[in-house]
Amino acid sequence: MCEANAYIRNKDKETLVMEAVDLVTPEEGGIRLISIFGDQKFIKGHIDALSLVNHKIYITEE
Amino acid sequence: MCEANAYIRNKDKETLVMEAVDLVTPEEGGIRLISIFGDQKFIKGHIDALSLVNHKIYITEE
Known part of the structure; x- marks a missing residue:
């Protein structure tokens, strides 16, 4: 399967959401x-x- | 592998890029x-x- 894990990226910090x-x-x-x-x-x-x-989606919060 | 195909989406039209x-x-x-x-x-x-x-990335042009 090709799903991925979504992370909120804030400066150097990655938080799995x-x-x-x-x-x-x-x-x-x-x-x-x-x-x-x-x-x-x-x-x-x-x-x-x-x-x-690497199964990663990076999100920037607004 | 988990790569995907990228498409530009314009109204109902999808163009593989x-x-x-x-x-x-x-x-x-x-x-x-x-x-x-x-x-x-x-x-x-x-x-x-x-x-x-479905291995799809949808992009909107600006």
Whole structure:
């Protein structure tokens, strides 16, 4: 499977916010993360970077 | 492997811009796509959405 773990990146700090993310969709004022298990989380921020071979999604909060 | 294909999304149209993308990094005025083969492409835009189980990265141009 090709899901990835989502991290909020703040300067040098990476905070895991969701594992096994499949979908990330834009939503009013931010983005919605949806995992392969159906878990959902809204984050006021945007996708900053990806490192897919390492299964990482980096998010910057706004 | 967990790379994905990057598409520019414009209304209902999806245009493939790079296959097998591993890294997407922010860069002045846009984002840089880097594939697992080392190909690179700069795009004036941002990551809009992800559908990782389907190996898709959606980009909106600015």
